[in-house]
Amino acid sequence: MRRLTTVLAAIAVLLLHGSGAARSAELHAAAAPSAGNPSAKASVVRTYYIAANEVNWDYTPQGRNIAGIPHVETAEDDTGKGSRHVIYHKAIYQEYTDATFQKLKPRPQQWEHLGILGPLIRAEVGDSIRVVFRNNTHLSVTMHPHGLAYTKDAEGALYNDGTAGSVKADDRVPPGGTFTYIWSVPERSGPAAMDVSSVLWMYHSHFVESTDMNTGLVGPIVVTRKGEARADGSPKDVDREFITDYSIFDETDSWFFEGNAGKKGRELRLKALNPLLREQNLMYSINGYIEGNIPLLTMRRGEHVRWYLMSNSNEEDVHMAHWHGNSVTWNSMRTDTVGLLPMGMASADMVPDAEGIWLFHCHVNDHYAGGMVGRYQVLP
Numbered sequence: 600m601r602r603l604t605t606v607l608a609a610i611a612v613l614l615l616h617g618s619g620a621a622r623s624a625e626l627h628a629a630a631a632p633s634a635g636n637p638s639a640k641a642s643v644v645r646t647y648y649i650a651a652n653e654v655n656w657d658y659t660p661q662g663r664n665i666a667g668i669p670h671v672e673t674a675e676d677d678t679g680k681g682s683r684h685v686i687y688h689k690a691i692y693q694e695y696t697d698a699t700f701q702k703l704k705p706r707p708q709q710w711e712h713l714g715i716l717g718p719l720i721r722a723e724v725g726d727s728i729r730v731v732f733r734n735n736t737h738l739s740v741t742m743h744p745h746g747l748a749y750t751k752d753a754e755g756a757l758y759n760d761g762t763a764g765s766v767k768a769d770d771r772v773p774p775g776g777t778f779t780y781i782w783s784v785p786e787r788s789g790p791a792a793m794d795v796s797s798v799l800w801m802y803h804s805h806f807v808e809s810t811d812m813n814t815g816l817v818g819p820i821v822v823t824r825k826g827e828a829r830a831d832g833s834p835k836d837v838d839r840e841f842i843t844d845y846s847i848f849d850e851t852d853s854w855f856f857e858g859n860a861g862k863k864g865r866e867l868r869l870k871a872l873n874p875l876l877r878e879q880n881l882m883y884s885i886n887g888y889i890e891g892n893i894p895l896l897t898m899r900r901g902e903h904v905r906w907y908l909m910s911n912s913n914e915e916d917v918h919m920a921h922w923h924g925n926s927v928t929w930n931s932m933r934t935d936t937v938g939l940l941p942m943g944m945a946s947a948d949m950v951p952d953a954e955g956i957w958l959f960h961c962h963v964n965d966h967y968a969g970g971m972v973g974r975y976q977v978l979p
C-alpha cells in the first residue's frame with residue numbers, strides 16, 4: 600500500500616508540474632513524498648537543453664532611437680541615410696526542446712524581452728538543475744552559475760584548482776562538444792530572511808571570461824524560497840516578472856571582433872588606428888537592445904511586479920537603473936533608482952499606480968546618451 604501511495608504521489612507531482620504551461624523545463628519527480636506526510640513536495644530535477652549558438656545579433660531590430668530621445672547617438676551619420684541596424688556576429692545561449700538539439704524551444708511571450716540573454720533557469724530551494732549543454736560554436740565555452748551549489752566537475756571554469764582528469768571536463772567544452780552540468784539549490788542559494796520571495800543569479804561562460812561575456816554568453820537564474828513557488832518555479836506572491844541586464848558589450852573584446860570589423864569594411868579597419876575604436880564599439884544595451892528596442896515591458900496597474908536587474912562585467916558596467924512614473928521597493932526601501940556594479944544582481948518590487956508608457960533607462964549620462972534606454976507600459 601505504501602508503495603502504491605508513493606507511486607500515486609509521484610504521478611500527481613508529475614501531473615501538477617505538467618500543468619504549468621509556461622514552464623520551459625522538463626520536470627522529474629526525483630523522490631516521492633513520505634507516506635507519513637503526503638503533502639510534502641517531492642524534490643524536483645529541472646532539466647534544460649541549452650546550446651551556445653553563433654548568431655548575427657541585431658541591437659536595433661526596430662530601427663534607431665525607438666524611444667525618441669533627443670540627442671541620442673543615433674546612426675553613424677546624421678543625414679538619415681545611415682544604417683538602420685547595428686548588427687554584430689555573436690554567440691548566445693539558446694534553449695532546445697530535447698537532447699537531439701534539433702528544435703529550438705520557442706521563447707514564451709512573457710520572456711521575449713530577455714533578448715540576447717540565455718533562457719531563464721528556474722528553481723525552488725530544494726530542487727536540482729540539470730543542464731544538457733551543447734557547444735555549437737567554433738569557440739571553447741562553458742556554463743558557470745552564480746549562487747547555486749556545484750562540485751568541481753560542474754563549476755564550468757578553467758583554473759588551477761588542484762583537480763585533474765575528468766573533473767576538468769566541464770571547464771572547457773570544445774566546439775561540437777556536449778557536457779551535462781548538475782547544480783543543486785540548497786537553502787543558501789535561495790532568498791535570505793530579508794530578501795523578497797525570489798532572488799536573481801546569473802550564468803555565463805567562464806573560459807576566457809571577459810571575452811566570453813562580451814561575445815554574448817550570459818543568462819539569468821531565478822531561485823524562489825522553499826514553499827513559495829508555483830509548479831513552474833515562479834514566486835506565488837508575484838503577478839509578473841521582468842529580467843533586465845544593464846549590459847555593455849565591448850565588441851572589441853568579442854571573439855568575433857576581427858570578423859565583425861572585416862564585414863564593416865575599409866572604414867572600420869581604418870578606425871583600428873583610432874583611439875576611440877573601443878568607445879565606438881561599446882554597446883550600451885539593456886538585454887542586447889539599444890535605443891528603446893527592448894520590447895515594451897507591459898503590466899497592469901495594481902499588479903505585484905518583480906524587476907530583476909543585473910549587469911555585465913566591463914569596468915563601465917556601473918549603472919543606475921531608473922523608472923519614470925512609478926517607484927519600487929528595493930532592500931525594503933523606497934526608491935526609483937537601483938544602482939548596479941559590474942556583475943551586480945538585484946530584485947526590486949513595483950505595484951504600479953501610474954498608467955501610461957514610461958521611460959526605463961540608465962541614469963549614467965554616457966550610457967543614456969549611448970542608448971541604454973527602454974520603456975515600460977502600465978495598462979489599466
Ligand SMILES: [Cu+2]
Pocket residue numbers: 845917918919961962963966967971
Ligand atoms: Cu549604465
